[in-house]
Amino acid sequence: MFRIRKRRRKxxxxxxxxxxxxxxxxRALIHARLVHWNQFYNFQYKRVAIRNQRRxxxxxxxxxxxxxxxxxxxxxxxLQDYIIVHELCxxxxxxxxxxxxxxxxxxxxxxxxxxxxxxxxxxxxxxVYIREIxxxxxx
Ligand SMILES: [Zn+2]
Numbered sequence: 001m002f003r004i005r006k007r008r009r010k011x012x013x014x015x016x017x018x019x020x021x022x023x024x025x026x027r028a029l030i031h032a033r034l035v036h037w038n039q040f041y042n043f044q045y046k047r048v049a050i051r052n053q054r055r056x057x058x059x060x061x062x063x064x065x066x067x068x069x070x071x072x073x074x075x076x077x078x079l080q081d082y083i084i085v086h087e088l089c090x091x092x093x094x095x096x097x098x099x100x101x102x103x104x105x106x107x108x109x110x111x112x113x114x115x116x117x118x119x120x121x122x123x124x125x126x127x128v129y130i131r132e133i134x135x136x137x138x139x
Pocket of ligand 1: 086090095096
C-alpha cells in the first residue's frame with residue numbers, strides 16, 4: 001500500500017513539472033491557431049485555459065470558455081488544428097450532431113482520418129507518445 005502511494009506521488013510531481021515547463025508554449029500555440037481558424041468561423045469565446053488534463057484534449061463550456069490540454073503541443077500540426085477547430089465549432093453547436101460535423105468539415109474536410117489518428121495515439125498512451133516524440137527531437 002505505502003509503496004504504491006509513494007510511487008504515485010513521485011510520478012504526479014514529474015507530470016506537474018512537465019506541464020509547467022510546457023504550459024506557456026502550449027498557450028502561445030493554441031492562441032495563435034484559435035485566431036487563425038476563427039478568421040473563418042468568427043465565433044465569440046471568452047476565457048481560454050491551458051490545463052493539465054488527461055481525459056480530453058479540449059472542451060468547451062456553455063459559458064463560451066475553451067479548455068485545452070497542454071499535451072496538444074506534442075501532436076503533429078494537423079491534429080492540433082483539428083482539436084482547435086473541433087472546440088471552436090462547439091461554440092456554435094454544443095453537441096456532436098450533424099450540424100456540428102458539417103461546421104468542422106467546412107475547414108477540415110478530412111477530420112475523420114484525424115479522429116482515427118488521435119484514437120491511435122490515445123490507445124498507445126499519450127505519455128508514451130510524448131516520450132517518444134521528445135526522444136526523437138532530443139528535447
Ligand atoms: Zn466535441
